[in-house]
Amino acid sequence: MGSVRWAFPCGAWRPRRPEWLLAARLVQPEEKERIGQFVFARDAKAALAGRLLMRKLIAEELCIPWNEVLLQRTPKGKPFLASNLLSINSNYNFNVSHQGDYAVLAAEPELQVGIDIMKTDLPDNEVNTVVMVEKENILFRDVKCDQIWPYTKRIVSPRVQHLKLSSNTVGSSSIPNFFHIMKRQFTETEWDVIKSMSNEWMQLDMFYRHWALKESFLKAIGVGIGFNLQRIEFNVSPLQLEIGKVYKDTKMLLDGEKEEEWTFEETRLDDNHHVAVALGRQEGFVQKDSDVRSMEPNQPQFTLLTFEDLVASGIPVTPEDSAYWDNFCSKQEGPVKQSLHSR
Numbered sequence: 001m002g003s004v005r006w007a008f009p010c011g012a013w014r015p016r017r018p019e020w021l022l023a024a025r026l027v028q029p030e031e032k033e034r035i036g037q038f039v040f041a042r043d044a045k046a047a048l049a050g051r052l053l054m055r056k057l058i059a060e061e062l063c064i065p066w067n068e069v070l071l072q073r074t075p076k077g078k079p080f081l082a083s084n085l086l087s088i089n090s091n092y093n094f095n096v097s098h099q100g101d102y103a104v105l106a107a108e109p110e111l112q113v114g115i116d117i118m119k120t121d122l123p124d125n126e127v128n129t130v131v132m133v134e135k136e137n138i139l140f141r142d143v144k145c146d147q148i149w150p151y152t153k154r155i156v157s158p159r160v161q162h163l164k165l166s167s168n169t170v171g172s173s174s175i176p177n178f179f180h181i182m183k184r185q186f187t188e189t190e191w192d193v194i195k196s197m198s199n200e201w202m203q204l205d206m207f208y209r210h211w212a213l214k215e216s217f218l219k220a221i222g223v224g225i226g227f228n229l230q231r232i233e234f235n236v237s238p239l240q241l242e243i244g245k246v247y248k249d250t251k252m253l254l255d256g257e258k259e260e261e262w263t264f265e266e267t268r269l270d271d272n273h274h275v276a277v278a279l280g281r282q283e284g285f286v287q288k289d290s291d292v293r294s295m296e297p298n299q300p301q302f303t304l305l306t307f308e309d310l311v312a313s314g315i316p317v318t319p320e321d322s323a324y325w326d327n328f329c330s331k332q333e334g335p336v337k338q339s340l341h342s343r
Contacts, residue, residue: 004057004094004107005277007269007302008310010049011042011101017325019307024324025316027051028071036324041331049103050096052310054079057094057107059313066315078222091282095219102269104302106277114220114278118208120201121272123178175200179207186210187233209241209274210234213250213264216278220262231255234264241268246301267302275302 015023024032031051038044051071058081059066072082079096094107100119107113179194186194190210197203213234218227233256237249247266252259265277 002109003300004061004105005267005300005302006053006057006105006305007275008049008053008103008305008307009101010045010098010103013045013049013307015045015307015328020325020328021320021322022311022314022316023048023052023307025318025320026055026066026311026314027317029318031071032318032321032324036327039331040334041328042334044328044331046098046103049310050098050105052314053096053103053105053305054094056310056313057105061107062092066313067317074222078219093282097215097219097275100273102273102275104269104275108279110282112220112278112280112282114216114218115275116212116215116219117269117273117275118212118215119273120205120208122204123175175204179203182207185214185229187230189233189235193236193239205272205274206236206239209236209266209276212274212276213252213266213278216264216276217252217262220278220280236266241266241274243268243270244301269302 024035027035027048028051035044035047035051038047054071055066055069058064058069062081064081070082071079073079092107092109093111093113094105095113095115096103096105097115097117098104099117100121102117104115104117106115179191183191194203194206194210197206213236214229214232217232231254233253235251235253237251238247241247245267248263250264250266252262252264262278262280265275265279267275267277269275
């Protein structure tokens with residue numbers, strides 16, 4: 001039982017009927033129902049992949065039979081394993097995120113862990129959808145759902161709250177305007193780095209890199225609403241990330257002080273997707289003669305999973321429901337995108 005980093009390309013997944021019905025049988029009934037309520041197919045696929053990643057992890061790493069896994073959520077929405085079988089592995093920590101074209105998971109046997117993935121995309125309707133689409137345990141701030149689109153109320157779970165996008169931003173593809181709206185989410189130093197990039201696309205890319213870092217930390221500590229994002233500041237390093245390589249050089253300041261208790265892994269899965277993994281000591285966990293850095297994994301790379309990998313250990317939890325396939329087929333893949341500006 002060790003460090004795990006998995007990624008599933010849910011955006012490219014085009015499930016056939018047997019695959020979708022099998023996947024639906026492998027999650028708890030309440031999760032299946034929730035996933036079926038998503039308006040767009042891409043969001044249903046991402047949410048389902050996230051649940052399958054967690055169950056695969058628990059079945060294979062903790063050796064708990066798939067059909068005995070009971071996942072619940074904390075009052076703040078963080079998934080956890082509710083099982084008496086967990087006592088011997090009580091320090092095992094995992095987190096999932098899905099956005100863009102991937103669902104990702106990070107797990108650690110001794111450390112707190114939070115993971116976030118962000119896709120760099122122009123700030124039009126697509127980007128506004130990004131901040132509204134549910135990500136496992138994501139905790140956004142200041143959003144008023146009724147200011148966006150009618151369908152977002154059906155996309156957003158009760159956990160996804162708060163990110164202050166006013167109605168006049170919908171449809172905007174102005175990167176400077178988008179940055180102006182998001183000004184409160186970053187410190188002046190962070191904005192200096194973001195805006196130092198040589199063109200607007202690279203600035204947007206750096207923006208999402210910072211966003212993933214902040215969300216990974218918030219998810220690891222399990223806080224959200226009311227947390228002032230300007231309390232945390234990231235000094236990113238290096239400025240350019242190679243695809244597939246794992247970096248651990250970025251540092252965080254908390255309330256202006258360098259935070260030695262946390263480290264951050266950064267990975268670029270492809271040209272457009274950043275993943276950040278926050279790692280910190282678990283409260284109440286004591287390891288003799290060691291610090292957080294000595295417990296850190298040795299830069300594990302993400303393993304790209306196929307659907308067959310995802311369900312390899314699966315044992316059905318619910319009976320087959322043919323209407324669930326009809327429900328999926330009735331969904332549009334995603335919102336119609338506006339014409340993208342050339343980069």
